[in-house]
Amino acid sequence: MTRIMIADDHPIIVSGLESLLSKSGYEVAATVASGAAVLDKLAEVEPDILILDVQMPDGNGMDVLRIVRSGGDERAVVLLTAGIEDRQAVEAGSLGVNGLVLKDSPPDQLLHCLDEVSHGRRWIDPDVAERMRDRVGQGANPIENLSAREQAVVGLVVQGLRNREIASMLGIAEGTVKVHLHKVYEKLGVGSRTELVIYARNLAGN
The missing domain is CATH 3.40.50.2300 (Response regulator)
Structure with missing residues:
Protein backbone atom coordinates (compact mmCIF):
# COMPACT_ATOMS: atom_id res chain seq x y z
CA MET A 1 0.00 0.00 0.00
CA GLN A 138 8.71 34.17 -21.59
CA GLY A 139 12.13 33.24 -20.20
CA ALA A 140 13.18 31.65 -16.95
CA ASN A 141 13.76 33.46 -13.69
CA PRO A 142 17.57 33.53 -13.16
CA ILE A 143 17.12 32.00 -9.70
CA GLU A 144 15.55 28.97 -11.35
CA ASN A 145 18.88 28.33 -13.09
CA LEU A 146 20.61 27.82 -9.74
CA SER A 147 21.14 24.34 -8.34
CA ALA A 148 18.45 22.93 -6.05
CA ARG A 149 20.69 23.44 -3.02
CA GLU A 150 21.45 27.04 -4.03
CA GLN A 151 17.74 27.72 -4.53
CA ALA A 152 17.06 26.30 -1.08
CA VAL A 153 19.66 28.63 0.45
CA VAL A 154 18.22 31.66 -1.39
CA GLY A 155 14.69 30.85 -0.25
CA LEU A 156 15.76 30.64 3.39
CA VAL A 157 17.86 33.83 3.17
CA VAL A 158 14.84 35.70 1.83
CA GLN A 159 12.85 34.45 4.84
CA GLY A 160 15.42 36.13 7.08
CA LEU A 161 17.22 33.04 8.39
CA ARG A 162 20.86 33.34 9.42
CA ASN A 163 23.58 31.04 8.11
CA ARG A 164 23.51 28.91 11.26
CA GLU A 165 19.74 28.43 10.97
CA ILE A 166 20.00 27.65 7.25
CA ALA A 167 22.71 25.07 7.96
CA SER A 168 20.45 23.41 10.53
CA MET A 169 17.47 23.33 8.16
CA LEU A 170 19.52 21.87 5.30
CA GLY A 171 21.61 19.52 7.42
CA ILE A 172 24.92 20.99 6.23
CA ALA A 173 27.82 22.88 7.81
CA GLU A 174 27.60 26.63 8.29
CA GLY A 175 30.72 27.01 6.16
CA THR A 176 29.01 25.17 3.32
CA VAL A 177 26.16 27.68 3.47
CA LYS A 178 28.72 30.47 3.02
CA VAL A 179 30.21 28.69 0.00
CA HIS A 180 26.78 28.35 -1.59
CA LEU A 181 26.03 32.00 -0.94
CA HIS A 182 29.24 33.16 -2.61
CA LYS A 183 28.38 31.05 -5.67
CA VAL A 184 24.88 32.54 -5.72
CA TYR A 185 26.30 36.08 -5.50
CA GLU A 186 28.55 35.36 -8.50
CA LYS A 187 25.81 33.77 -10.60
CA LEU A 188 23.24 36.50 -9.91
CA GLY A 189 25.65 39.43 -9.91
CA VAL A 190 24.85 40.64 -6.40
CA GLY A 191 27.38 41.67 -3.79
CA SER A 192 25.74 41.08 -0.45
CA ARG A 193 22.99 39.33 1.48
CA THR A 194 20.87 42.48 1.40
CA GLU A 195 21.24 42.82 -2.37
CA LEU A 196 20.29 39.16 -2.77
CA VAL A 197 17.09 39.63 -0.76
CA ILE A 198 16.14 42.75 -2.75
CA TYR A 199 16.96 41.02 -6.04
CA ALA A 200 14.89 37.94 -5.19
CA ARG A 201 11.95 39.98 -3.98
CA ASN A 202 12.00 42.16 -7.08
CA LEU A 203 11.89 39.06 -9.27
CA ALA A 204 8.97 37.79 -7.22
CA GLY A 205 7.18 41.09 -7.64
CA ASN A 206 7.09 41.70 -3.87
Missing part, protein backbone atom coordinates in the same frame (compact mmCIF):
# COMPACT_ATOMS: atom_id res chain seq x y z
CA THR A 2 1.27 3.48 -0.89
CA ARG A 3 2.32 5.34 2.26
CA ILE A 4 1.61 9.07 2.40
CA MET A 5 2.76 11.83 4.76
CA ILE A 6 0.45 14.86 4.90
CA ALA A 7 1.84 18.25 5.90
CA ASP A 8 -0.73 20.99 6.48
CA ASP A 9 -1.26 23.35 9.41
CA HIS A 10 -5.07 23.32 9.16
CA PRO A 11 -6.55 20.42 11.20
CA ILE A 12 -9.84 20.44 9.28
CA ILE A 13 -8.03 19.94 5.97
CA VAL A 14 -5.82 17.21 7.43
CA SER A 15 -8.86 15.40 8.81
CA GLY A 16 -10.61 15.62 5.46
CA LEU A 17 -7.58 14.29 3.61
CA GLU A 18 -7.21 11.40 6.06
CA SER A 19 -10.84 10.44 5.56
CA LEU A 20 -10.59 10.70 1.76
CA LEU A 21 -7.38 8.69 1.51
CA SER A 22 -8.39 5.98 3.98
CA LYS A 23 -11.31 5.11 1.70
CA SER A 24 -9.15 5.03 -1.42
CA GLY A 25 -6.45 2.44 -0.78
CA TYR A 26 -3.78 4.81 0.49
CA GLU A 27 -2.16 4.62 3.92
CA VAL A 28 -1.72 7.88 5.81
CA ALA A 29 1.60 7.11 7.50
CA ALA A 30 1.87 10.44 9.33
CA THR A 31 0.44 13.95 9.53
CA VAL A 32 2.47 17.03 10.52
CA ALA A 33 1.82 20.75 10.65
CA SER A 34 5.08 22.33 9.47
CA GLY A 35 7.90 21.96 7.01
CA ALA A 36 10.39 21.42 9.82
CA ALA A 37 8.31 18.51 11.13
CA VAL A 38 8.36 16.90 7.68
CA LEU A 39 12.15 16.96 7.64
CA ASP A 40 12.34 15.68 11.22
CA LYS A 41 10.09 12.67 10.55
CA LEU A 42 11.00 11.83 6.98
CA ALA A 43 13.61 9.17 7.74
CA GLU A 44 11.46 7.65 10.48
CA VAL A 45 8.21 7.46 8.51
CA GLU A 46 9.65 6.72 5.05
CA PRO A 47 6.55 7.72 3.07
CA ASP A 48 6.24 6.99 -0.64
CA ILE A 49 4.52 10.32 -1.34
CA LEU A 50 4.60 13.68 0.45
CA ILE A 51 1.52 15.89 0.27
CA LEU A 52 2.72 19.38 1.19
CA ASP A 53 0.73 22.54 1.81
CA VAL A 54 2.47 25.41 0.03
CA GLN A 55 1.79 27.75 2.99
CA MET A 56 2.97 26.41 6.37
CA PRO A 57 4.97 27.75 9.32
CA ASP A 58 8.60 26.73 9.93
CA GLY A 59 9.27 25.86 6.32
CA ASN A 60 6.53 25.78 3.70
CA GLY A 61 5.93 23.20 0.99
CA MET A 62 8.29 24.90 -1.46
CA ASP A 63 11.03 24.99 1.19
CA VAL A 64 10.64 21.27 1.83
CA LEU A 65 10.67 20.51 -1.89
CA ARG A 66 13.90 22.49 -2.34
CA ILE A 67 15.55 20.80 0.63
CA VAL A 68 14.65 17.21 -0.22
CA ARG A 69 15.68 17.66 -3.84
CA SER A 70 18.93 19.38 -2.87
CA GLY A 71 19.74 16.31 -0.79
CA GLY A 72 19.12 13.95 -3.72
CA ASP A 73 15.78 12.65 -2.40
CA GLU A 74 13.62 11.85 -5.43
CA ARG A 75 10.55 10.53 -3.62
CA ALA A 76 7.22 11.78 -4.98
CA VAL A 77 6.07 15.22 -3.83
CA VAL A 78 2.58 16.61 -4.37
CA LEU A 79 1.94 20.28 -3.58
CA LEU A 80 -1.53 21.16 -2.32
CA THR A 81 -2.36 24.85 -2.37
CA ALA A 82 -5.16 27.41 -2.32
CA GLY A 83 -3.20 29.33 -4.95
CA ILE A 84 0.30 29.46 -6.34
CA GLU A 85 2.22 32.23 -8.10
CA ASP A 86 3.53 31.54 -11.59
CA ARG A 87 7.16 31.85 -10.46
CA GLN A 88 6.58 29.29 -7.68
CA ALA A 89 4.91 26.88 -10.08
CA VAL A 90 7.79 27.14 -12.56
CA GLU A 91 10.32 26.64 -9.78
CA ALA A 92 8.40 23.62 -8.51
CA GLY A 93 8.47 22.18 -12.02
CA SER A 94 12.22 22.77 -12.30
CA LEU A 95 12.70 20.95 -8.98
CA GLY A 96 10.82 17.92 -10.25
CA VAL A 97 7.55 18.23 -8.35
CA ASN A 98 5.37 15.22 -9.17
CA GLY A 99 1.95 16.70 -8.59
CA LEU A 100 0.21 20.00 -7.93
CA VAL A 101 -3.42 20.22 -6.87
CA LEU A 102 -5.50 23.28 -5.97
CA LYS A 103 -7.44 23.06 -2.71
CA ASP A 104 -10.69 24.11 -4.37
CA SER A 105 -10.52 21.13 -6.75
CA PRO A 106 -13.00 18.23 -6.43
CA PRO A 107 -11.68 15.46 -4.14
CA ASP A 108 -11.44 12.98 -7.00
CA GLN A 109 -8.92 15.29 -8.69
CA LEU A 110 -6.48 14.77 -5.82
CA LEU A 111 -7.05 11.02 -6.01
CA HIS A 112 -6.43 11.08 -9.75
CA CYS A 113 -3.21 13.02 -9.15
CA LEU A 114 -2.05 10.49 -6.54
CA ASP A 115 -2.88 7.58 -8.84
CA GLU A 116 -0.82 9.14 -11.61
CA VAL A 117 2.07 9.98 -9.29
CA SER A 118 2.10 6.54 -7.68
CA HIS A 119 2.57 5.06 -11.18
CA GLY A 120 5.56 7.28 -11.89
CA ARG A 121 3.75 9.96 -13.86
CA ARG A 122 3.35 13.69 -13.24
CA TRP A 123 0.01 15.43 -12.78
CA ILE A 124 -0.28 19.22 -12.55
CA ASP A 125 -3.56 21.13 -12.33
CA PRO A 126 -4.35 22.00 -16.00
CA ASP A 127 -4.73 25.76 -15.41
CA VAL A 128 -1.46 25.91 -13.46
CA ALA A 129 0.31 23.79 -16.09
CA GLU A 130 -0.75 26.23 -18.82
CA ARG A 131 0.57 29.18 -16.78
CA MET A 132 3.84 27.33 -16.22
CA ARG A 133 4.26 26.80 -19.98
CA ASP A 134 3.52 30.47 -20.67
CA ARG A 135 5.99 31.62 -18.00
CA VAL A 136 8.75 29.35 -19.30
CA GLY A 137 8.10 30.61 -22.80
Whole structure:
Protein backbone atom coordinates (compact mmCIF):
# COMPACT_ATOMS: atom_id res chain seq x y z
CA MET A 1 0.00 0.00 0.00
CA THR A 2 1.27 3.48 -0.89
CA ARG A 3 2.32 5.34 2.26
CA ILE A 4 1.61 9.07 2.40
CA MET A 5 2.76 11.83 4.76
CA ILE A 6 0.45 14.86 4.90
CA ALA A 7 1.84 18.25 5.90
CA ASP A 8 -0.73 20.99 6.48
CA ASP A 9 -1.26 23.35 9.41
CA HIS A 10 -5.07 23.32 9.16
CA PRO A 11 -6.55 20.42 11.20
CA ILE A 12 -9.84 20.44 9.28
CA ILE A 13 -8.03 19.94 5.97
CA VAL A 14 -5.82 17.21 7.43
CA SER A 15 -8.86 15.40 8.81
CA GLY A 16 -10.61 15.62 5.46
CA LEU A 17 -7.58 14.29 3.61
CA GLU A 18 -7.21 11.40 6.06
CA SER A 19 -10.84 10.44 5.56
CA LEU A 20 -10.59 10.70 1.76
CA LEU A 21 -7.38 8.69 1.51
CA SER A 22 -8.39 5.98 3.98
CA LYS A 23 -11.31 5.11 1.70
CA SER A 24 -9.15 5.03 -1.42
CA GLY A 25 -6.45 2.44 -0.78
CA TYR A 26 -3.78 4.81 0.49
CA GLU A 27 -2.16 4.62 3.92
CA VAL A 28 -1.72 7.88 5.81
CA ALA A 29 1.60 7.11 7.50
CA ALA A 30 1.87 10.44 9.33
CA THR A 31 0.44 13.95 9.53
CA VAL A 32 2.47 17.03 10.52
CA ALA A 33 1.82 20.75 10.65
CA SER A 34 5.08 22.33 9.47
CA GLY A 35 7.90 21.96 7.01
CA ALA A 36 10.39 21.42 9.82
CA ALA A 37 8.31 18.51 11.13
CA VAL A 38 8.36 16.90 7.68
CA LEU A 39 12.15 16.96 7.64
CA ASP A 40 12.34 15.68 11.22
CA LYS A 41 10.09 12.67 10.55
CA LEU A 42 11.00 11.83 6.98
CA ALA A 43 13.61 9.17 7.74
CA GLU A 44 11.46 7.65 10.48
CA VAL A 45 8.21 7.46 8.51
CA GLU A 46 9.65 6.72 5.05
CA PRO A 47 6.55 7.72 3.07
CA ASP A 48 6.24 6.99 -0.64
CA ILE A 49 4.52 10.32 -1.34
CA LEU A 50 4.60 13.68 0.45
CA ILE A 51 1.52 15.89 0.27
CA LEU A 52 2.72 19.38 1.19
CA ASP A 53 0.73 22.54 1.81
CA VAL A 54 2.47 25.41 0.03
CA GLN A 55 1.79 27.75 2.99
CA MET A 56 2.97 26.41 6.37
CA PRO A 57 4.97 27.75 9.32
CA ASP A 58 8.60 26.73 9.93
CA GLY A 59 9.27 25.86 6.32
CA ASN A 60 6.53 25.78 3.70
CA GLY A 61 5.93 23.20 0.99
CA MET A 62 8.29 24.90 -1.46
CA ASP A 63 11.03 24.99 1.19
CA VAL A 64 10.64 21.27 1.83
CA LEU A 65 10.67 20.51 -1.89
CA ARG A 66 13.90 22.49 -2.34
CA ILE A 67 15.55 20.80 0.63
CA VAL A 68 14.65 17.21 -0.22
CA ARG A 69 15.68 17.66 -3.84
CA SER A 70 18.93 19.38 -2.87
CA GLY A 71 19.74 16.31 -0.79
CA GLY A 72 19.12 13.95 -3.72
CA ASP A 73 15.78 12.65 -2.40
CA GLU A 74 13.62 11.85 -5.43
CA ARG A 75 10.55 10.53 -3.62
CA ALA A 76 7.22 11.78 -4.98
CA VAL A 77 6.07 15.22 -3.83
CA VAL A 78 2.58 16.61 -4.37
CA LEU A 79 1.94 20.28 -3.58
CA LEU A 80 -1.53 21.16 -2.32
CA THR A 81 -2.36 24.85 -2.37
CA ALA A 82 -5.16 27.41 -2.32
CA GLY A 83 -3.20 29.33 -4.95
CA ILE A 84 0.30 29.46 -6.34
CA GLU A 85 2.22 32.23 -8.10
CA ASP A 86 3.53 31.54 -11.59
CA ARG A 87 7.16 31.85 -10.46
CA GLN A 88 6.58 29.29 -7.68
CA ALA A 89 4.91 26.88 -10.08
CA VAL A 90 7.79 27.14 -12.56
CA GLU A 91 10.32 26.64 -9.78
CA ALA A 92 8.40 23.62 -8.51
CA GLY A 93 8.47 22.18 -12.02
CA SER A 94 12.22 22.77 -12.30
CA LEU A 95 12.70 20.95 -8.98
CA GLY A 96 10.82 17.92 -10.25
CA VAL A 97 7.55 18.23 -8.35
CA ASN A 98 5.37 15.22 -9.17
CA GLY A 99 1.95 16.70 -8.59
CA LEU A 100 0.21 20.00 -7.93
CA VAL A 101 -3.42 20.22 -6.87
CA LEU A 102 -5.50 23.28 -5.97
CA LYS A 103 -7.44 23.06 -2.71
CA ASP A 104 -10.69 24.11 -4.37
CA SER A 105 -10.52 21.13 -6.75
CA PRO A 106 -13.00 18.23 -6.43
CA PRO A 107 -11.68 15.46 -4.14
CA ASP A 108 -11.44 12.98 -7.00
CA GLN A 109 -8.92 15.29 -8.69
CA LEU A 110 -6.48 14.77 -5.82
CA LEU A 111 -7.05 11.02 -6.01
CA HIS A 112 -6.43 11.08 -9.75
CA CYS A 113 -3.21 13.02 -9.15
CA LEU A 114 -2.05 10.49 -6.54
CA ASP A 115 -2.88 7.58 -8.84
CA GLU A 116 -0.82 9.14 -11.61
CA VAL A 117 2.07 9.98 -9.29
CA SER A 118 2.10 6.54 -7.68
CA HIS A 119 2.57 5.06 -11.18
CA GLY A 120 5.56 7.28 -11.89
CA ARG A 121 3.75 9.96 -13.86
CA ARG A 122 3.35 13.69 -13.24
CA TRP A 123 0.01 15.43 -12.78
CA ILE A 124 -0.28 19.22 -12.55
CA ASP A 125 -3.56 21.13 -12.33
CA PRO A 126 -4.35 22.00 -16.00
CA ASP A 127 -4.73 25.76 -15.41
CA VAL A 128 -1.46 25.91 -13.46
CA ALA A 129 0.31 23.79 -16.09
CA GLU A 130 -0.75 26.23 -18.82
CA ARG A 131 0.57 29.18 -16.78
CA MET A 132 3.84 27.33 -16.22
CA ARG A 133 4.26 26.80 -19.98
CA ASP A 134 3.52 30.47 -20.67
CA ARG A 135 5.99 31.62 -18.00
CA VAL A 136 8.75 29.35 -19.30
CA GLY A 137 8.10 30.61 -22.80
CA GLN A 138 8.71 34.17 -21.59
CA GLY A 139 12.13 33.24 -20.20
CA ALA A 140 13.18 31.65 -16.95
CA ASN A 141 13.76 33.46 -13.69
CA PRO A 142 17.57 33.53 -13.16
CA ILE A 143 17.12 32.00 -9.70
CA GLU A 144 15.55 28.97 -11.35
CA ASN A 145 18.88 28.33 -13.09
CA LEU A 146 20.61 27.82 -9.74
CA SER A 147 21.14 24.34 -8.34
CA ALA A 148 18.45 22.93 -6.05
CA ARG A 149 20.69 23.44 -3.02
CA GLU A 150 21.45 27.04 -4.03
CA GLN A 151 17.74 27.72 -4.53
CA ALA A 152 17.06 26.30 -1.08
CA VAL A 153 19.66 28.63 0.45
CA VAL A 154 18.22 31.66 -1.39
CA GLY A 155 14.69 30.85 -0.25
CA LEU A 156 15.76 30.64 3.39
CA VAL A 157 17.86 33.83 3.17
CA VAL A 158 14.84 35.70 1.83
CA GLN A 159 12.85 34.45 4.84
CA GLY A 160 15.42 36.13 7.08
CA LEU A 161 17.22 33.04 8.39
CA ARG A 162 20.86 33.34 9.42
CA ASN A 163 23.58 31.04 8.11
CA ARG A 164 23.51 28.91 11.26
CA GLU A 165 19.74 28.43 10.97
CA ILE A 166 20.00 27.65 7.25
CA ALA A 167 22.71 25.07 7.96
CA SER A 168 20.45 23.41 10.53
CA MET A 169 17.47 23.33 8.16
CA LEU A 170 19.52 21.87 5.30
CA GLY A 171 21.61 19.52 7.42
CA ILE A 172 24.92 20.99 6.23
CA ALA A 173 27.82 22.88 7.81
CA GLU A 174 27.60 26.63 8.29
CA GLY A 175 30.72 27.01 6.16
CA THR A 176 29.01 25.17 3.32
CA VAL A 177 26.16 27.68 3.47
CA LYS A 178 28.72 30.47 3.02
CA VAL A 179 30.21 28.69 0.00
CA HIS A 180 26.78 28.35 -1.59
CA LEU A 181 26.03 32.00 -0.94
CA HIS A 182 29.24 33.16 -2.61
CA LYS A 183 28.38 31.05 -5.67
CA VAL A 184 24.88 32.54 -5.72
CA TYR A 185 26.30 36.08 -5.50
CA GLU A 186 28.55 35.36 -8.50
CA LYS A 187 25.81 33.77 -10.60
CA LEU A 188 23.24 36.50 -9.91
CA GLY A 189 25.65 39.43 -9.91
CA VAL A 190 24.85 40.64 -6.40
CA GLY A 191 27.38 41.67 -3.79
CA SER A 192 25.74 41.08 -0.45
CA ARG A 193 22.99 39.33 1.48
CA THR A 194 20.87 42.48 1.40
CA GLU A 195 21.24 42.82 -2.37
CA LEU A 196 20.29 39.16 -2.77
CA VAL A 197 17.09 39.63 -0.76
CA ILE A 198 16.14 42.75 -2.75
CA TYR A 199 16.96 41.02 -6.04
CA ALA A 200 14.89 37.94 -5.19
CA ARG A 201 11.95 39.98 -3.98
CA ASN A 202 12.00 42.16 -7.08
CA LEU A 203 11.89 39.06 -9.27
CA ALA A 204 8.97 37.79 -7.22
CA GLY A 205 7.18 41.09 -7.64
CA ASN A 206 7.09 41.70 -3.87
